[in-house]
Amino acid sequence: MVAPFVRDRMAEDTKMTCVCCHCRRERTAADEWRDRTPVAGERLTHGICPVCLYELYPDLAPLIRPRS
Secondary structure, eight states: OOOHHHHHHHHHHTOOEEEETTTOOEEOTTSOEEOOOOOTTOOEEEEOOHHHHHHHOTTTHHHHSOOO
16 A cells, blocks of 8 residues: 555656657647746656647648648
């Protein structure tokens, strides 16, 4: 059994911020992309935002993520 304060700390430690690998914008929980402010010690993972997806891969983008 894990103490509640340890469990909360573990949840904070696994939180990662998804950043577009091209423009460096971050994805919010609502799947929106916004300019990001760097935070010391944050954990990052990479993805690609819809704008960069269509800019860099115009032939594949509609297959991956149709425009809304």
